[in-house]
Amino acid sequence: MHLATLLISFFITISLQAETSVLLEKKWLHGDRNCAQRDLQKVDVLAYDEDSYIIRQNKCFTYEAPFIYLLFGDQKAFLFDSGTSSDPKYFPLLETIESILSQRKTKPTEIIVGHSHNHSDHYSGDGHFIGKELYQLVGLKLNAITDFYGIKAWPESSGQVDLGNRTLKVIPSPGHQEEAISIYDPKNQWLLSGDTVYPGLVYVKDWEAYRSTINRLLDFTSKHPVSAILGGHIELTTKGTLYPIGTTYQPNETSLPLFVEDLRSLQQNLNNLDQKGTIRTERVWVEPMGFFRRQLSNLIRFFSGF
Ligand SMILES: [Zn+2]
Numbered sequence: 001m002h003l004a005t006l007l008i009s010f011f012i013t014i015s016l017q018a019e020t021s022v023l024l025e026k027k028w029l030h031g032d033r034n035c036a037q038r039d040l041q042k043v044d045v046l047a048y049d050e051d052s053y054i055i056r057q058n059k060c061f062t063y064e065a066p067f068i069y070l071l072f073g074d075q076k077a078f079l080f081d082s083g084t085s086s087d088p089k090y091f092p093l094l095e096t097i098e099s100i101l102s103q104r105k106t107k108p109t110e111i112i113v114g115h116s117h118n119h120s121d122h123y124s125g126d127g128h129f130i131g132k133e134l135y136q137l138v139g140l141k142l143n144a145i146t147d148f149y150g151i152k153a154w155p156e157s158s159g160q161v162d163l164g165n166r167t168l169k170v171i172p173s174p175g176h177q178e179e180a181i182s183i184y185d186p187k188n189q190w191l192l193s194g195d196t197v198y199p200g201l202v203y204v205k206d207w208e209a210y211r212s213t214i215n216r217l218l219d220f221t222s223k224h225p226v227s228a229i230l231g232g233h234i235e236l237t238t239k240g241t242l243y244p245i246g247t248t249y250q251p252n253e254t255s256l257p258l259f260v261e262d263l264r265s266l267q268q269n270l271n272n273l274d275q276k277g278t279i280r281t282e283r284v285w286v287e288p289m290g291f292f293r294r295q296l297s298n299l300i301r302f303f304s305g306f
């Protein structure tokens with residue numbers, strides 16, 4: 001490599017790391033010891049840059065406390081997931097977005113609301129946008145997803161959504177849930193992974209589909225630079241132990257970003273297992289969904305979505 005090229009790539013790496021360090025150091029709103037108190041902050045917003053926002057709900061109002069991503073292009077914006085509630089008393093999502101919009105010089109022509117997957121903690125905020133002209137909701141069923149993003153062969157081929165000078169890639173990611181997708185943002189080099197991988201315990205409904213998805217994502221990272229893999233939840237402590245389901249106070253939760261090494265470590269573990277089973281890597285835990293949970297998931301899936 002030419003010395004100048006080497007230096008340039010060195011500085012790019014340094015500056016990317018500096019930006020990712022914001023995510024590594026960010027201490028999110030993580031619930032409260034006393035959730036019964038009044039006037040608790042409901043939403044945490046990180047303005048990563050002027051065109052990229054990460055929103056998290058308070059664990060006091062929903063133990064799921066999912067992460068929601070709002071990305072602006074030159075014309076349109078994309079909201080990845082809408083959270084657990086359409087009631088502004090618990091989750092003032094519309095108010096939060098309007099406050100972000102009010103600080104921008106130009107308004108987007110449209111805000112597309114897409115979903116990482118068809119689980120209620122990721123789409124129950126859709127009600128905020130019903131009847132609002134600015135917002136376009138992407139459906140939760142497979143046909144709606146493949147049509148909207150232009151995915152020709154699910155799950156092998158990818159789709160895209162053009163926001164104007166920021167074209168997001170859409171990567172089918174079934175396994176945790178049948179219609180799951182991941183989003184690649186070339187601007188920040190983020191891979192938004194929903195519940196497919198995050199620092200916590202991922203329940204896997206279809207083991208073979210999940211293994212293929214992790215291979216697909218890892219293959220994608222070998223062709224595209226990825227500065228951080230950002231998922232839908234944090235459930236691990238800084239010591240690598242798991243907070244129990246239902247926890248409303250996580251004072252020692254770990255940081256949000258995962259990296260390509262974490263994905264590779266998960267892939268190796270998946271490939272080392274002859275049959276489905278529990279996996280605990282340093283940053284991601286995986287467990288096959290049991291029979292009853294799978295049936296319940298089928299039932300909920302049948303009645304949900306549009
Ligand atoms: Zn899920």
Ligand SMILES: [Zn+2]
Nearest residue numbers: 119121195232
């Ligand atoms: Zn979730």
